[in-house]
Amino acid sequence: xxxxxxxxxxxxxxxxxxxxxxxxxxxxxxxxxxxxxxxxxxxxxxxxxxxxxxxxxxxxxxxxxxxxxxxxxxxxxxxxxxxxxxxxxxxxxxxxxxxxxxxxxxxxxxxxxxxxxxxxxxxxxxxxxxxxxxxxxxxxxxxxxxxxxxxxxxxxxxxxxxxxxxxxxxxxxxxxxxxxxxxxxxxxxxxxxxxxxxxxxxxxxxxxxxxxxxxxxxxxxxxxxxxxxxxxxxxxxxxxxxxxxxxxxxxxxxxxxxxxxxxxxxxxxxxxxxxxxxxxxxxxxxxxxxxxxxxxxxxxxxxxxxxxxxxxxxxxxxxxxxxxxxxxxxxxxxxxxxxxxxxxxxxxxxxxxxxxxxxxxxxxxxxxxxxxxxxxxxxxxxxxxxxxxxxxxxxxxxxxxxxxxxxxxxxxxxxxxxxxxxxxxxxxxxxxxxxxxxxxxxxxxxxxxxxxxxxxxxxxxxxxxxxxxxxxxxxxxxxxxxxxxxxxxxxxxxxxxxxxxxxxxxxxxxxxxxxxxxxxxxxxxxxxxxxxxxxxxxxxxxxxxxxxxxxxxxxxxxxxxxxxxxxxxxxxxxxxxxxxxxxxxxxxxxxxxxxxxxxxxxxxxxxxxxxxxxxxxxxxxxxxxxxxxxxxxxxxxxxxxxxxxxxxxxxxxxxxxxxxxxxxxxxxxxxxxxxxxxxxxxxxxxxxxxxxxxxxxxxxxxxxxxxxxxxxxxxxxxxxxxxxxxxxxxxxxxxxxxxxxxxxxxxxxxxxxxxxxxxxxxxxxxxxxxxxxxxxxxxxxxxxxxx
Numbered sequence: 001x002x003x004x005x006x007x008x009x010x011x012x013x014x015x016x017x018x019x020x021x022x023x024x025x026x027x028x029x030x031x032x033x034x035x036x037x038x039x040x041x042x043x044x045x046x047x048x049x050x051x052x053x054x055x056x057x058x059x060x061x062x063x064x065x066x067x068x069x070x071x072x073x074x075x076x077x078x079x080x081x082x083x084x085x086x087x088x089x090x091x092x093x094x095x096x097x098x099x100x101x102x103x104x105x106x107x108x109x110x111x112x113x114x115x116x117x118x119x120x121x122x123x124x125x126x127x128x129x130x131x132x133x134x135x136x137x138x139x140x141x142x143x144x145x146x147x148x149x150x151x152x153x154x155x156x157x158x159x160x161x162x163x164x165x166x167x168x169x170x171x172x173x174x175x176x177x178x179x180x181x182x183x184x185x186x187x188x189x190x191x192x193x194x195x196x197x198x199x200x201x202x203x204x205x206x207x208x209x210x211x212x213x214x215x216x217x218x219x220x221x222x223x224x225x226x227x228x229x230x231x232x233x234x235x236x237x238x239x240x241x242x243x244x245x246x247x248x249x250x251x252x253x254x255x256x257x258x259x260x261x262x263x264x265x266x267x268x269x270x271x272x273x274x275x276x277x278x279x280x281x282x283x284x285x286x287x288x289x290x291x292x293x294x295x296x297x298x299x300x301x302x303x304x305x306x307x308x309x310x311x312x313x314x315x316x317x318x319x320x321x322x323x324x325x326x327x328x329x330x331x332x333x334x335x336x337x338x339x340x341x342x343x344x345x346x347x348x349x350x351x352x353x354x355x356x357x358x359x360x361x362x363x364x365x366x367x368x369x370x371x372x373x374x375x376x377x378x379x380x381x382x383x384x385x386x387x388x389x390x391x392x393x394x395x396x397x398x399x400x401x402x403x404x405x406x407x408x409x410x411x412x413x414x415x416x417x418x419x420x421x422x423x424x425x426x427x428x429x430x431x432x433x434x435x436x437x438x439x440x441x442x443x444x445x446x447x448x449x450x451x452x453x454x455x456x457x458x459x460x461x462x463x464x465x466x467x468x469x470x471x472x473x474x475x476x477x478x479x480x481x482x483x484x485x486x487x488x489x490x491x492x493x494x495x496x497x498x499x500x501x502x503x504x505x506x507x508x509x510x511x512x513x514x515x516x517x518x519x520x521x522x523x524x525x526x527x528x529x530x531x532x533x534x535x536x537x538x539x540x541x542x543x544x545x546x547x548x549x550x551x552x553x554x555x556x557x558x559x560x561x562x563x564x565x566x567x568x569x570x571x572x573x574x575x576x577x578x579x580x581x582x583x584x585x586x587x588x589x590x591x592x593x594x595x596x597x598x599x600x601x602x603x604x605x606x607x608x609x610x611x612x613x614x615x616x617x618x619x620x621x622x623x624x625x626x627x628x629x630x631x632x633x634x635x636x637x638x639x640x641x642x643x644x645x646x647x648x649x650x651x652x653x654x655x656x657x658x659x660x661x662x663x664x665x666x667x668x669x670x671x672x673x674x675x676x677x678x679x680x681x682x683x684x685x686x687x688x689x690x691x692x693x694x695x696x697x698x699x700x701x702x703x704x705x706x707x708x709x710x711x712x713x714x715x716x717x718x719x720x721x722x723x724x725x726x727x728x729x730x731x732x733x734x735x736x737x738x739x740x741x742x743x744x745x746x747x748x749x750x751x752x753x754x755x756x757x758x759x760x761x762x763x764x765x766x767x768x769x770x771x772x773x774x775x776x777x778x779x780x781x782x783x784x785x786x787x
Contacts, residue, residue, distance in 0.1 A: 025066065026059025029082070036075035037227060038067065039220075043082035050083055052138045052172065053091040057113045064119040076227030077120075077127040078220065079146055086131045087139030095168065096320045098311030106308045110171060114300050117145035117173055126233035128226055130219040131209075134158045136197065140208075141172040144181075147233040150211040150222050151200040159203045162195035167319030167715065169284035171307025176291050176299045180237045182207050183246030184292050185261055192284055193269070199399050237296045250293045265289070274566030278715055279313045314725060318717025322707060326700040326718065327525065333516060335528035335698050340513035345369055345521055349431030351448055353380035353421065355387075356465055357437035359493035362388040365418040366395070366494065367522050372420050374428045381421030388416055391494055429455035433518050435487055437465040445469065446477035453478045461514050463487040468534045468589060471504035482508040485515045488535060490709055498708035499524040504531045525708055527701035529690075533593055536690050536702070537709040539605045540719070541577075543682040544710070545586060546608040548574030550744075551675060553611030558633060558648050560675065568676040569713025576641065577711075579632035584625045587616055605686060609745060618651045674743070680722060681737055681748060683712060687719045688751050691768060699768045723754075724764050731758040 021032040027050070029041040040063060042050045050056065067074060081087060098106055120127055129135075129146040134157050141161070143149050151159065161170040161178070169175060170192065178187040190196065190206055203209040213222050227233075236242050247255030249262050269285055283306040291299030310316055348364045350357050353375035361371045361384060373384060392412035396403055403411070428434060429452050436448045449462055456462070462484045464474050475481035486502025499519045503512050512528065519526035529536045548561050552575075562573035578586060590613065593606035619625075619633065624645065626632040635642040687706065690696045703718020716722035726733040734750045741748035750758075757767050 025062050027055050028059045028063055030063065030066070032074070035224075036073055037078060037224060038074055038076070039078045039080060041080045041082050042087065048083070049085055049088035050081060050139070051088050051091040052113065052142075053094065054109075057109070057116065060116045060120070061112075064116055064123075067123055067125075068119070071124065074123075074125050075231065076125055076224075077123070078130050078223045078227075079127065079142070080130045080219070081132060083133065085133040085139075086129075086135040087142050088134075089137030089139045090163075090168075090172070092166075092320050092324045095311060096317055096325075098308070098316065100312045103308050103312060106311055107304060110304050110307065111301070114173055114304065117142070118297070118300070121145050121147065121235050122238060124232070124234075126227045126230045128223040130223045131157075131159070132216045132219060136160055137163050137170065137174075138172050141170055141174045141177075144173060144177045147230070147235060148211070148223075148226050149209045150213060150219055150226070151203065151209050152216045152219055153200045153212050153214055155199070157200055158197040159200065159209065160195070160197045161191055162197055164193060164195040164280055164284065165319075166323055167278070167280050167313065167316035168310060169280045169287070169307065171303060171311075173300055173303070175284060175287050175303050176296065177237075178208070179288050179292050179299075180242075180244055180296070183244060184249065184258065184288060185246060185265075188265070188285065188288055192288065193272070193281060201400050201402060205401050244292055248292050249289055262289070274569070274571075275563070276567055276569040276713065276715065277315075278569075279315055280310050283307070283310045315715040318721055318725060319714055321721060322703050322714075322717040326703045329698075329700040330527060330704045331520070331525055335701055336516040337509040337513045340510055343514050343517045345432045345514075345518045347372060347431040348518070349373070349428040349434035349452075351375075351425070351428060351434060351436045351452060352438035353377070353384040354437070354439070356489065356491065356493065357435075358384040358387040359391075359491065360435055360437055360465065360489055361419055362391050362415070363494045363522055365415045366392065368418070369521065370418050370420075372422060372428045372431055374422050374425055378423060384421060385416060385419065388412075388419060392416065395494070425451060426455045428452070429460065430457070431460070433461040433463060433514065435463045435465055440466060440469070442469050442473060445474050449474055449484065450477050453480060453483075459483075461485065461511055461518075463515060465489050467538045468593065470531050470533050471502045472506070472531045475504050475506060481506040483511055485511050486531070486535070487515060487519070488537070490537075496708070497523075497525045498537075498705065499526045500535055500537055500705065500709060501526050501528045502531055502535050503528060525704060527705045527709075528698070529701065529705075530695050530697070532690070532693060532695040533596065533606065536687070536695055537705055539690070540683045540686045540706065541710040542586075542589075542605045542608075543686045544570075544574055544679055545578055545581075546605070546612045547678045547682045548578070549612035549615040550609050551678065552652055553615040555652055556675065558644050558652070560672070562644070564672055564675040565679060567672075568680060569715050570679070571711050574679070575633035575644070579627045579634055579641070582626035582628050583616055583619055583632060587613075587620060609747065615652075622647070622651055674740070677736065678740060678744060678748075680713070680716075681733075681740055683710065684719050684723050684733075685737060685748065685750060685754075688723070688754050692751055692753050697768070699764060702768075720764055720768075729758075730754065730762075730764070734758040 023030050027042060027044040029043060031039040044050050044055055127146045129143040129149045131143060131149060131151040135143055136158060140159055151157065161174045163170050175192060178191055182190060191208060198206060198208065200209060200212045204212050211222060213219060247258040249258060265285060269281055273281060287303045287306040291302045347370040350361045350371060350373035353373055357373060361373045364371050365388065375381065389412050392415040393408045396408040396411035422428065434452050434456065436445060436452065438444055438448050445464055445466065449464065452462055458480065460483065462478065464471060464486055465488060466486060467488055471484060471486040475484035478484060484504060485507050488500035488502060490496035490498050501512065501515050501519065516526050551561050552558060558575055562575055565573035590606065590608060597606055624631045627636055630636045633645060633648060635645050687702055696702050699720050702720045706712035706719035707714060712719050723733045724730060728735065734755055737748050737750040
């Protein structure tokens with residue numbers, strides 16, 4: 001680095017005391033050297049990261065005032081950061097408070113900030129963003145206002161505009177500038193609508209970054225070299241004759257290719273959203289298309305107006321609450337025993353090299369852990385290595401599109417080198433933590449845990465990857481049950497972020513903490529739940545499945561069922577989901593758990609309504625067990641899902657008089673909404689029962705578990721937030737649940753705990769953090785459903 005800024009041990013940048021025109025201006029260190037280059041080091045000393053708060057806005061305005069006043073003696077500007085992440089983005093605490101009442105103030109504040117970005121990029125001097133770490137959202141929009149963007153290459157650095165994943169869109173110039181950089185269609189499909197988080201080299205390939213250097217130490221020199229070569233730098237859109245790449249949607253100059261694709265953009269967006277009501281993507285599209293027809297300053301104002309409107313939406317508030325605040329609480333260990341020191345796993349053992357075991361092994365190796373795995377079938381090792389190799393190559397190419405085939409293979413070799421297969425269980429048992437991932441059979445899993453414990457040391461953690469079997473029943477087979485914990489991974493393991501950590505009655509705090517730390521090493525989001533049949537996620541998603549099958553038995557069109565779920569915001573509609581799980585598996589889980597509970601819990605998720613079982617039995621009788629066999633609710637060709645089976649209509653209750661319920665059509669009151677809310681309410685009510693039974697103890701774990709584990713609609717902000725933000729609040733939710741129970745069965749009767757909460761005007765936060773959640777719900781004996 002130069003004498004003006006220097007790299008710290010953490011990889012960030014700090015100002016050096018050189019005696020050359022240096023001072024602090026708000027949160028920015030101003031350093032001008034003898035060559036006239038001003039280095040601005042952003043460092044909000046009141047916060048761990050730089051964000052677009054009032055301190056930042058005041059600072060950049062003051063800096064711009066000084067740059068304008070001293071422009072003749074300035075030869076260039078370098079924008080750097082003293083944080084390990086370059087700039088974190090918008091202040092989500094402030095953004096979450098957006099509302100129609102605050103719209104005027106939000107508009108004024110955002111307009112003031114964007115005006116400062118325009119002043120910076122129209123200074124008449126080259127401005128370079130020297131990016132030493134992650135810059136996402138508003139942070140990347142700061143970089144976009146610079147003439148040149150240089151990034152230090154690092155595997156964990158991410159760049160881009162992912163605001164759409166928080167129910168927002170880039171409102172600080174991100175839409176307007178990327179459209180002018182990449183073209184309308186490319187900006188929308190590459191960066192904006194997907195909310196892609198790019199690696200440095202991928203961002204360079206996409207055209208969002210201009211230059212990638214090997215290290216933070218090289219940033220300053222590269223920035224100075226560019227400034228020297230471009231003394232009169234300006235943004236392309238500020239130069240005479242500028243045209244948006246690919247053309248503008250203006251009627252007087254639209255190019256043929258854009259004329260063909262432009263009308264299809266709204267339809268493509270609707271298909272992408274499944275018809276669900278998300279305001280941000282629609283506003284983003286409108287802002288991009290309208291802004292592309294006018295000058296840059298008018299476009300920025302259009303963007304601001306749409307952004308402020310979205311900022312006041314319930315979806316934005318819910319999604320910020322979940323994907324930032326709840327997710328932060330979960331990943332930082334709010335449910336982890338606080339007094340246990342952090343640990344790390346060096347070697348992970350995996351018993352069972354089937355689909356789940358292979359996926360767990362690959363995910364661990366990808367995360368840098370050594371893996372030792374075993375299986376009774378010697379050929380399973382070869383299949384596991386093949387799986388890991390294919391995944392590793394695919395991941396390398398996604399992260400680095402510029403890699404050649406040979407380079408991608410070498411990247412895969414690095415991962416494969418960390419995996420070792422053996423037939424000797426003793427070698428696996430020597431690992432720090434061993435995951436049992438054999439077939440979902442309680443007896444087999446007990447046998448495996450017993451064998452692992454016999455070969456392992458006294459401190460080895462024994463984890464079971466099961467989706468429904470109570471961990472306590474498995475731990476009863478070993479002599480050290482305090483070392484046993486559930487690690488419920490979701491398929492596909494390398495892509496699903498969630499891990500459900502299940503604490504059995506005898507699981508120790510140390511075991512729980514070590515399992516949590518291991519999950520974080522695997523780059524997973526771990527929620528913590530107490531032991532129960534099906535834990536939290538499985539029992540709740542089975543309510544979703546049950547409701548769809550019950551509706552099918554009533555004679556509701558399968559097309560309507562799937563469309564209702566998609567338009568409610570579910571990523572995977574229920575009949576497609578059942579196909580993925582397999583109808584055989586669903587039937588077996590219902591049957592096995594009914595036996596395991598001695599049939600003592602009628603009306604529970606493990607004893608579904610008769611209509612749901614009838615619908616499933618009809619499909620199995622027709623030889624339609626699901627995707628794995630190429631035939632389920634959908635038809636399949638070469639493993640790819642096609643359309644709904646054309647013969648499905650002949651296997652609904654409505655076509656078989658007397659076989660189903662007497663009601664074959666939905667009631668007249670907004671039938672489509674009824675169907676959507678049956679799914680949403682079924683899962684929400686089961687979640688409340690999970691709190692009542694002590695399975696759940698954290699709202700954040702419930703919300704994140706529902707979003708990342710069971711596919712609950714993101715606009716809700718999670719299953720418990722859905723209850724509280726329902727029209728009329730908790731009381732309104734309770735009234736609607738009672739109405740649904742009158743129409744569809746007592747499974748919709750709200751638990752007594754929720755009714756009491758509604759009557760008292762209490763909050764879910766107080767309920768969830770109470771010393772003991774009130775026991776509630778109607779008794780098993782009183783549960784009856786529609787025949």
